[in-house]
Amino acid sequence: MEIKTILWPTDLSANSLKAGPHVVDLAQKHDAAVVLLYVAVDLCRMFPAYGNYPSVELLNNFRDWEIGKARKRLEKLCDEELKACPYLRLRLVTGEPAEEILKAVEREAADLIVITRRGERRESGFGNIARQVIESATVPVQIL
Numbered sequence: 001m002e003i004k005t006i007l008w009p010t011d012l013s014a015n016s017l018k019a020g021p022h023v024v025d026l027a028q029k030h031d032a033a034v035v036l037l038y039v040a041v042d043l044c045r046m047f048p049a050y051g052n053y054p055s056v057e058l059l060n061n062f063r064d065w066e067i068g069k070a071r072k073r074l075e076k077l078c079d080e081e082l083k084a085c086p087y088l089r090l091r092l093v094t095g096e097p098a099e100e101i102l103k104a105v106e107r108e109a110a111d112l113i114v115i116t117r118r119g120e121r122r123e124s125g126f127g128n129i130a131r132q133v134i135e136s137a138t139v140p141v142q143i144l
Helices: 020-030 043-050 056-081 097-108 128-136
Strands: 005-009 033-040 087-094 112-115 141-143
Touching (some): 005 097, 020 056, 033 097, 043 056, 056 087
Parallel strands (some): 112 141
């Protein structure tokens, strides 16, 4: 299997960042590009379930703040741990994580997804996002 592009979705949790060294090794071995993906939660989609919600402007300000913080952390991660990767692209999007990961596969022409079993939570087994990605991915998925 030829690997030209590796998609590494992360929620920036300690657990999800454990995939970093593996991604670097794969990228070097295959001279592959790495797409580092962060998905910010779309709060506007969540609040209607609860009835009333804060203004769209307030939610958008929070989203912009979250994406800004994530960008800084991702850039630091790239500088400190991923500088050995031959080609590196950052992508920050808003939406449902599994859905956006699957869209990124197509958009970035990814040949492989590297994801951890769980992001934030520390329970055993697969997290909901990992399970959805495994079940619906059109490319191989490596689970760490």
